[in-house]
């Protein structure tokens with residue numbers, strides 16, 4: 001098959017993500033998507049095991065989202081959000097406040113996950129400043145964590161993880177700890193906070209699953225411990241639900257499995273059902289009230305150009321419509337069972353150290369980092385799109401992926417692991 005013209009014409013000009021372009025295999029040209037499939041320029045269809053970095057939770061080209069986008073496109077693709085208001089964003093903010101537990105009621109929109117994390121960090125810093133507390137300039141985050149690729153979010157990612165270790169020493173360092181998984185690590189974190197809480201604005205964590213850091217799971221008790229320690233030491237608690245939000249772990253929000261709420265939560269990835277970039281940092285009443293003042297300097301000085309883009313908000317509202325009928329929950333359970341059963345034999349595979357499933361996330365972990373390029377090619381030859389990450393080969397398919405496509409995904413992982 002010959003490559004399409006645009007691929008060779010643009011290849012010298014496009015800078016690819018997470019990629020040593022000199023040695024990496026070329027990217028696969030995709031010309032269309034449908035349901036759980038990517039359609040390549042040569043007509044081949046690959047079952048998508050990743051839902052495009054965990055965004056396309058309802059599958060691709062969902063007619064309800066497409067319809068909402070078309071209607072919004074005709075009416076008003078975009079207006080600035082400074083001084084202007086529009087229905088898609090105001091409706092979406094009210095709906096998010098309603099579906100989030102507790103009083104997480106105050107929604108600040110942005111366009112990407114990393115930027116929403118930066119906004120949450122800025123909210124936490126200014127929360128203390130506005131209350132007259134000085135010196136709380138740092139964040140406490142966890143080994144194995146991932147919160148984005150921008151400069152400030154890099155500082156709260158796992159410091160040893162290959163992605164950002166090159167920049168050690170460039171940005172101010174944060175306090176990085178182990179998750180409190182047992183009595184000893186809880187006592188260690190308590191002691192760390194007792195010693196350093198006066199420097200710390202907030203604790204930042206991905207609830208239940210540390211995603212890009214290696215699909216590492218922790219039980220809900222860990223989150224309850226963090227809530228308790230945050231309150232004890234007067235620091236805020238931020239949940240980064242950019243990966244876990246919107247059903248991925250089996251509950252609509254991961255925080256619901258723990259029955260507690262953070263002071264700020266970030267959302268993105270599946271927020272628009274995988275159609276347009278949009279994110280939100282949602283604050284509790286207590287956080288918001290620290291900004292509510294007659295003093296202009298107490299305001300949150302932030303406002304991305306494309307903030308609350310009406311098209312993206314319309315897509316998010318349509319995606320929430322699809323969540324409203326509740327069928328996502330049975331679908332996540334179905335996907336979960338298929339992943340657990342289909343991946344279980346990999347335990348006997350070469351170099352495999354763990355196989356685990358939570359919600360619509362299936363993980364096969366190896367003892368050493370895997371050859372990403374070679375594995376992607378092997379998977380594509382088996383009719384699936386799976387892109388491993390570090391030591392893990394993982395599946396995060398759309399919740400609507402049909403059983404036969406789920407079987408194709410797990411069969412490909414079994415084959416590559418040497419057990420199928």
Ligand SMILES: *Cc1c(COP(=O)(O)O)cnc(C)c1O
Nearest residue numbers: 112113114146147148211242243
């Ligand atoms: C993807 C991700 C981010 C970054 O989102 P971008 O939209 O890529 O900037 C932050 N936190 C978590 C948990 C993520 O999974």
